[in-house]
Amino acid sequence: MSLRGRFIILIILLVMAVMFISPSLQWYFLIPEESKNLALGSLNQIKKYATTKATDEYLAFRAYFTKAEKFSEFGRGLSSFMEAQYKTVSVDEYKAAVETIYRENILAVKQQRDLTLQLGLDLQGGLTVTLNADFQAKQKQAEEQARKAAADAGKEYIPTMAEIDKDRELQDIMTRLLSRFDQFGTVEPLIRRQMGSDNIFVELPGAADTERVNKVIQGKGTLNFHIVDQDVWSIFSDYIKSHPAYNPTIDNNTGTVILPADFPPMVGTVILGSYKKDNYGMDVLMNFIPVRMTPELSGEAIQDARAQYNIQTRKPEVTFLLGNFTDTDGLTKDGAALFGDITTQNKGKFLAVVMDNKVMSYASIKDAILTGQVQVSGEFTYKDADDLAKVLKTGSLPVPLSIINSAKVGPSLGDDTIRHAINGAMIGAILVFLFMLLYYKGAGFYACIALLFNMFFLLALLSVTRFTLTLTSIAGIVLTIGMAVDANVVIYERIKEEYHLGKSAKSAIKAGFDRAFWTILDANVTTFIAGMVLALFTKGSIQGFAFTLCVGIVTSLFTALVVSRILFDFTTDVLGSTKLSISWRRLQ
Known part of the structure; x- marks a missing residue:
């Protein structure tokens, strides 16, 4: 590739890097x-x-x-x-x-x-949350399902105490929580079980958004499709008009409307609140919608969920893809076919989408939907739609969770330890720069410039991936500096060999880079593979170190093979230099 081609690529990547890192620079400094x-x-x-x-x-x-x-x-x-x-x-x-x-x-x-770019608990502190798994609620829910199944079958309900494997259930909860936090952009959450209890301890690095954290943790991920009971809707509306003093309120535990004693009895119907987002993104109660208590279709049929903008209305919506699922009886059913039957049999009625006992959206069924794709729109932002899609994709939690303690904590290492670690990293980098300048002269100056580019690209990539920087990640960055210098040393020694044989500066540069290419690539690829294994199969600080190392290898390869080559070619092709300053000793 020509000097012009390399230069154009460098400019494009620099512009992208500036765009990636600018939010972090503004947040921490402006x-x-x-x-x-x-x-x-x-x-x-x-x-x-x-x-x-x-x-x-x-x-x-x-x-x-x-x-x-x-x-x-x-x-x-x-x-x-x-x-x-x-x-x-x-x-x-x-x-x-x-x-x-x-x-x-x-x-x-x-x-x-x-x-x-986020800072970890050891550098900045963060949020610790203690959760309790409510197995009694799960047992009660199982009994209610069994009672309903017995009533539907015309049999007598016989209470049984089904055994719950708490260890397996808690492990399943931790796995799903980790999946949720990963999708919400938290790279290194620490989730562990407190020994001898049903509690789960979560550590979230950085200044976490408490409300969003609660949404991730307590969002049940249960979405069901209910038919609106229009008869009860009409009765409830008339009752409100005839009783101006009655102010409907919502039961926070069940999400249903607390009805007055003189309201006509309802069978198989509950009245839920319908909500929309205000300008702050908070749920505001707008209406009351009676729905049939038994859902027509469970959210278990949802195979995939994604947020997108509606082409016509330009408003955010969530698209669900329905597929096969296993019902409470252990039978496999086709969700798309069931939804097609529901929309066919209930034309002209209203279908409500209920998420965690809140009516998200409701609309009249005009035509049968047979494709298995359902679009749900509502009064929410794209971020809300995306959050909802992520919670649904990770599935509902097998056991209800309650937050028993939530606290913000300071850095675990202390300011002095952090300062010493950062100073150590800076001193190491300065020593590397001095060595390259003293040993390789002018070429060492090019290596220092390439290293600065390397650090800039590395931080830009970590920023755009919303990486959480910990002390071990800083160690990975320091190791990246050393590996980047190692690549430059290999290239410079090859150039010195060619230059010592009497080749011109331009020819020695070309031969040196060509001969060093495969050596550098082989060494870095093997390290990259080891880093990827650590990144994929470990968690916490080790995963952070491995991820930083892998990203650093990519940026080191680029800066050593492309940025350094641009500087050398600029010296010979543009400035017209016929000699190289690449050693503290005189070569020729």
């Missing part, structure tokens, strides 16, 4: 601490902050012009002008406009944080 703390808070905290700021701004605005009126003719004129301008704008409209500015600024910072 965004004020106050904004970062607000962005890491709950949505309720952000809403309180924005509304308070809007009120303060309005009061300050009124106070400023009231004060200006008292001091000068100009102030009185300005106050009258502003009064006329804002006569058509209500106080609520003014506050809403100001609140929007503060809300969007903080939510933008919150979104940007998701694109940054």
